[in-house]
Amino acid sequence: GAVVSQHPSRVICKSGTSVKIECRSLDFQATTMFWYRQFPKQSLMLMATSNEGSKATYEQGVEKDKFLINHASLTLSTLTVTSAHPEDSSFYICSARDRGRGNEKLFFGSGTQLSVL
Amino acid sequence: SQQGEEDPQALSIQEGENATMNCSYKTSINNLQWYRQNSGRGLVHLILIRSNEREKHSGRLRVTLDTSKKSSSLLITASRAADTASYFCATDADGGANSKLTFGKGITLSVRP
Numbered sequence: 001g002a003v004v005s006q007h008p009s010r011v012i013c014k015s016g017t018s019v020k021i022e023c024r025s026l027d028f029q030a031t032t033m034f035w036y037r038q039f040p041k042q043s044l045m046l047m048a049t050s051n052e053g054s055k056a057t058y059e060q061g062v063e064k065d066k067f068l069i070n071h072a073s074l075t076l077s078t079l080t081v082t083s084a085h086p087e088d089s090s091f092y093i094c095s096a097r098d099r100g101r102g103n104e105k106l107f108f109g110s111g112t113q114l115s116v117l
Numbered sequence: 118s119q120q121g122e123e124d125p126q127a128l129s130i131q132e133g134e135n136a137t138m139n140c141s142y143k144t145s146i147n148n149l150q151w152y153r154q155n156s157g158r159g160l161v162h163l164i165l166i167r168s169n170e171r172e173k174h175s176g177r178l179r180v181t182l183d184t185s186k187k188s189s190s191l192l193i194t195a196s197r198a199a200d201t202a203s204y205f206c207a208t209d210a211d212g213g214a215n216s217k218l219t220f221g222k223g224i225t226l227s228v229r230p
Contacts, residue, residue: 004159006159031214032214032215034217034218041223041225042222042223043205043220043221043222043223044160044205044220046217046218046219049215049217051215057215091157093159093160095159095160097214099214104148104150104165104209104212105150105162105165106160106162106218107162108152108159108160108161109159110158110159111157111158111159113157
């Protein structure tokens, strides 16, 4: 149980295009979903926190107009990287909390490797 | 900002040996968690220890927490080649539904067969 599906796993796009990444909780309702960015051999940097039906809360330094987050239901959150540039190339990971299992541990998607040419 | 700082940054051991990884943090916490990440994949939760706990066990894992020193350790006993991965500690200051986890930089563990 508590499976988080993230899609796509890998995407290559041209500079200037937009890319949408989906994060779904398959067998539970997610109270909160989190989006992280990770550079090679580095830690996870929290980008934003999203709750179903409300605006996402972005971390300092994260451009909300560039990284659009939509959390339309208790099982789906999306991250759209708008007008992507090579510096946006990174590994993006979503995670979610299971409202039925308490508020502690996070369940992670398998990540999306974004490469912007 | 980084809260947890793990050491060592990299650890290489022989299969069957024990692996000890340490994590230090700066501010007060509600709980501390350890996660594992295989290369190019998401993270998997390993174990959680609350601020009022000192030690927990889960299979071959043993985690300790010393809130006076703001440090935690993760011990993996009888390591296996399949334990090769990156390990992260993460601190949770609040423990609520919207509470954020702050991750350390991670430890790369290599277990030689």
